[in-house]
Amino acid sequence: xxxxxxxxxxxxxxxxxxxxxxxxxxxxxxxxxxxxxxxxxxxxxxxxxxxxxxxxxxxxxxxxxxxxxxxxxxxxxxxxxxxxxxxxxxxxxxxxxxxxxxxxxxxxxxxxxxxxxxxxxxxxxxxxxxxxxxxxxxxxxxxxxxxxxxxxxxxxxxxxxxxxxxxxxxxxxxxxxxxxxxxxxxxxxxxxxxxxxxxxxxxxxxxxxxxxxxxxxxxxxxxxxxxxxxxxxxxxxxxxxxxxxxxxxxxxxxxxxxxxxxxxxxxxxxxxxxxxxxxxxxxxxxxxxxxxxxxxxxxxxxxxxxxxxxxxxxxxxxxxxxxxxxxxxxxxxxxxxxxxxxxxxxxxxxxxxxxxxxxxxxxxxxxxxxxxxxxxxxxxxxxxxxxxxxxxxxxxxxxxxxxxxxxxxxxxxxxxxxxxxxxxxxxxxxxxxxxxxxxxxxxxxxxxxxxxxxxxxxxxxxxxxxxxxxxxxxxxxxxxxxxxxxxxxxxxxxxxxxxxxxxxxxxxxxxxxxxxxxxxxxxxxxxxxxxxxxxxxxxxxxxxxxxxxxxxxxxxxx
Numbered sequence: 001x002x003x004x005x006x007x008x009x010x011x012x013x014x015x016x017x018x019x020x021x022x023x024x025x026x027x028x029x030x031x032x033x034x035x036x037x038x039x040x041x042x043x044x045x046x047x048x049x050x051x052x053x054x055x056x057x058x059x060x061x062x063x064x065x066x067x068x069x070x071x072x073x074x075x076x077x078x079x080x081x082x083x084x085x086x087x088x089x090x091x092x093x094x095x096x097x098x099x100x101x102x103x104x105x106x107x108x109x110x111x112x113x114x115x116x117x118x119x120x121x122x123x124x125x126x127x128x129x130x131x132x133x134x135x136x137x138x139x140x141x142x143x144x145x146x147x148x149x150x151x152x153x154x155x156x157x158x159x160x161x162x163x164x165x166x167x168x169x170x171x172x173x174x175x176x177x178x179x180x181x182x183x184x185x186x187x188x189x190x191x192x193x194x195x196x197x198x199x200x201x202x203x204x205x206x207x208x209x210x211x212x213x214x215x216x217x218x219x220x221x222x223x224x225x226x227x228x229x230x231x232x233x234x235x236x237x238x239x240x241x242x243x244x245x246x247x248x249x250x251x252x253x254x255x256x257x258x259x260x261x262x263x264x265x266x267x268x269x270x271x272x273x274x275x276x277x278x279x280x281x282x283x284x285x286x287x288x289x290x291x292x293x294x295x296x297x298x299x300x301x302x303x304x305x306x307x308x309x310x311x312x313x314x315x316x317x318x319x320x321x322x323x324x325x326x327x328x329x330x331x332x333x334x335x336x337x338x339x340x341x342x343x344x345x346x347x348x349x350x351x352x353x354x355x356x357x358x359x360x361x362x363x364x365x366x367x368x369x370x371x372x373x374x375x376x377x378x379x380x381x382x383x384x385x386x387x388x389x390x391x392x393x394x395x396x397x398x399x400x401x402x403x404x405x406x407x408x409x410x411x412x413x414x415x416x417x418x419x420x421x422x423x424x425x426x427x428x429x430x431x432x433x434x435x436x437x438x439x440x441x442x443x444x445x446x447x448x449x450x451x452x453x454x455x456x457x458x459x460x461x462x463x464x465x466x467x468x469x470x471x472x473x474x475x476x477x478x479x480x481x482x483x484x485x486x487x488x489x490x491x492x493x494x495x496x497x498x499x500x501x502x503x504x505x506x507x508x509x510x511x512x513x514x515x516x517x518x519x520x521x522x523x524x525x526x527x528x529x530x531x532x533x534x535x536x537x538x539x540x541x542x543x544x545x546x547x548x549x550x551x552x553x554x555x556x557x558x
Contacts, residue, residue: 022096022150022151022152023148023150026119026152027143027147029096029119030119032116034116034120036073036076036121036191036196037196037199039076039121040057040076040196042113042114042116043114043117044057044208044221047080048211048219048313050082050083051083052219053219054081054171054219055078056170056171056221056222056225057076057200057223058076059193059196059197059224060074060075061073061193063420065418066412066418066420066423067194067197067423068192068194068411068418069418070189070190071187071190071192072418075181075182075183076122077166077180079167079170079179080177081174082176082178083131083132084131084132084134084176084178085129085178086130086131089129090137091154091156093114094139095152096115115141119141121182121185121186121190122183123144123186124140125180125182126138126140126157126180127178127179127181128167129177129179130175130177132176138156138159139156141154141155163179167179197223200223203317204221204228205229205230206231206233207313207314208221208314209231209232209233210313211313212229233298233303233334233336234277234334234336235255235281236257236279238255239255242255243257245258245377245380247376247379247383248379248383250380250383250384251286251387252283252285252286252332252380252385252387255279255281255282256279256280257278258278258279258333258373258376259277260277261276261277261338262277263275264365266343266347266359266361266362266366267345267359267362272342273343274338274362274366275337275339276338276366276369278333278334278335280332280333280377280380281297281299281334282299283332283381284299286387289448289450290450291402291405291450292448299332300331303318304318304320304330304331304334305318305333306318306320307334307337309336309337309339310339310343310344310347311340312338321366323363323367329377329378329381329382331381333373333377333378335373337366343362345359346358346359346362396496396501396502399498399501399502400498400505401446402451403502404453404505404506405450405451405452409476409510409513410517411517412426412517416521417523429519429523430470430472433519433520434470437470438469438471439470439471439477440469442455443455443477444474453476453477454477454508456480456482457480457482459481464484464538464539465480465484465486465545466478466508466538466542467479468512468513468515470516476512476513476516478508478511478512478513480508481542484542484546485549486545486546489549489553489554490504518530518534519534
């Protein structure tokens with residue numbers, strides 16, 4: 001009988017090899033939702049885990065592109081003086097699910113961070129590394145090459161002069177460590193260098209708050225040569241000085257303890273627990289300079305809730321789950337949950353360690369633990385607002401200033417050029433504008449302390465309805481002529497309506513900012529000519545609005 005005789009068509013038991021397409025797998029793990037800053041932090045985790053004392057992050061811009069333009073990133077570099085790797089370990093680190101690196105307390109989890117984070121931002125990952133007293137080795141993981149050959153393989157390379165210069169600049173004198181460079185940065189719709197730098201400036205000190213403490217070994221973390229300082233989002237040092245929150249007497253002017261750190265059982269059966277602490281931040285309107293206070297304490301819609309730290313590393317920023325409602329009365333609620341890797345299942349930590357989904361038991365435990373703290377925070381905010389309303393004159397103009405204080409108008413439009421020469425000219429024109437239209441002393445003080453970008457003045461030349469002023473640091477301020485016939489009528493009819501005042505001020509501020517942007521970016525005309533045209537336009541518009549007010553608006557509202 002031949003081997004096939006008697007075949008019933010039923011497969012026998014055993015194993016069959018399944019095809020593996022490394023290029024497609026790498027593409028998939030690179031698309032799990034990293035932002036540039038979260039990807040960079042995932043690589044920094046490896047440096048921290050390797051006992052680095054110095055870590056340097058450098059964001060390099062594409063030549064002849066404005067850093068404010070999307071797709072302006074040329075490469076990202078993360079260098080450290082940690083334990084480093086020898087040649088075999090270096091190649092092994094590029095394996096999918098790299099083994100042997102993730103003991104208890106590790107910042108890693110699945111052995112995918114270097115590959116998923118790096119390739120999420122660019123198609124080529126270059127890694128240079130050396131152990132103490134060992135040689136420097138260099139490898140590259142090039143995704144297009146892997147897709148072409150159909151094999152997961154890296155390229156071994158010799159260090160070149162660029163590598164040596166980069167190492168000496170970022171980790172001078174280091175005899176061991178690792179340098180990761182993300183090349184071939186994606187250009188589809190990649191965030192600008194400026195946006196990524198600003199996001200990192202805000203997040204690095206929070207993310208590595210515990211590791212940057214002086215008593216933790218004095219880790220130095222630098223971003224484009226600037227030293228990153230630890231930033232405690234709960235401001236527990238101030239809470240220690242001020243004591244516990246009393247919701248019936250708190251006036252909103254200091255940080256208080258709502259709940260000092262305590263353990264909360266998360267999974268009773270397995271003995272897993274979390275540490276929870278909660279503070280009440282300040283109430284910005286209680287200060288003369290609410291804009292500065294909001295910035296100092298990061299008080300805004302995207303910053304309140306819980307900061308989740310896993311093994312002392314932030315994994316979730318301002319997480320509210322569904323336990324903290326989207327209400328302004330909770331803007332000063334700031335909590336921290338500290339877990340270790342034993343709580344990964346209860347918190348369902350994902351591959352990039354930045355998304356979590358509480359188990360039912362964990363959700364119930366945290367909900368019960370924070371119930372009273374949440375009530376206390378809301379009650380205190382209401383009390384601070386009540387006290388403020390009793391003593392402060394919150395007129396519509398002040399309310400409008402507070403609402404408009406944080407507007408960030410676009411520097412350039414999608415159609416504006418973004419080469420280096422254009423950027424240089426843009427900076428020059430901005431400087432000229434600050435000279436031609438300087439802020440007055442009281443305007444600068446109002447803009448700095450109160451965020452007030454709209455100023456009411458008694459009169460303007462040629463009875464203009466508005467004119468702009470500009471400061472290189474504070475940006476554009478608009479002066480509005482309250483003696484203009486339109487503004488006199490507006491004040492009589494709507495001056496006490498905070499919502500209408502806000503709308504009008506938003507229009508004037510937008511007009512003035514549009515003028516500034518036109519002067520800086522319309523570079524096929526001299527800025528002097530543009531200034532003349534804008535002045536003519538402003539005076540003509542002011543005259544037309546004056547006539548419309550006289551002929552139609554006053555009759556309509558008579």
